[in-house]
Amino acid sequence: MAAPLITQSIEIDASAEAVWAVVSDLRRMGEWSPQCKKMIIRNGPVGLGTRTININRRGPLIWPTTAKVVRFSPTRELAFRVAENHTVWSYTIEPNGSGVTVTEKREVPEGKTTKVSSVLVDKFMGGTTNFEAELKLGMAETLDKIKRAAESSGARAA
Template sequence: MAAPLIEESIEINATAEEVWAVISDLKRMGEWSPQCKKMILRGEPVGMGTKSININRRGVLVWPTTSKIIRFAPNKELGFRVAENKTVWSYTIAPTASGVTVTERREVANGTTKISSFLVDKFMGGTTNFEAELKLGMAETLGKIKRAAESSAARAA
């Protein structure tokens, strides 16, 4: 059974607006995520209800998913639901004394689909291993977002 919540956070020395500029540029998701290699947006600008086709990769496995933005609060939160497994992925931005904290979450409120559970069990090493890999992937993603946002902040200074 999928964990209802997996999350990872990072401190970023940049403004919420600078971080939002990175996070909300979903076409660049392939630069940040070790698994989601590309998001093809269906409609711009990005906003509530924007849909995407996503190309995911893990080793030799490649698979498409589709998603829809269900949370959109500029400079605060961006979240999308993946149709195929009912997971919600989100990024929240919270101000701190020296910048912001960004939290990436994967939420599975009512469990994933049967096909998703089957595929994770048979092809992704089982739920425990796959979710540990997702958490490590979140840390990697957030580290890359941090570098991009802080680089942008340094250029603006």
């Protein structure tokens, strides 16, 4: 059984708009994520209902997934649901005293992924515990890269 929620947060000294510009540009996901190497937008600009094809990599393993944007609130939240394992990945942006706090989450309703996903994680990715620890470290890496991109954009928080 998968953890129902994995979460990681970071403080960013930039405006919500600057952070949103980075987070919502899903074509750049390969720059941020250590696992999702590419997101291909299938239909129009990113918004509610946008569908993507994703190319993922972990060591020598490469696999595709598809996703659909299920929550989209500019400058506040972006979430997409991965069809192959039913997980929901999200980024929330909350103002704080000097900028924003960005939280990345992986949600697994009731801790249940698909049978195929469970078998692959167990047989090829070191088991659920190891894989989820790796995901949490990956979230920290992703958020750090988002922070650097947003802060270097020059749009500091007021």
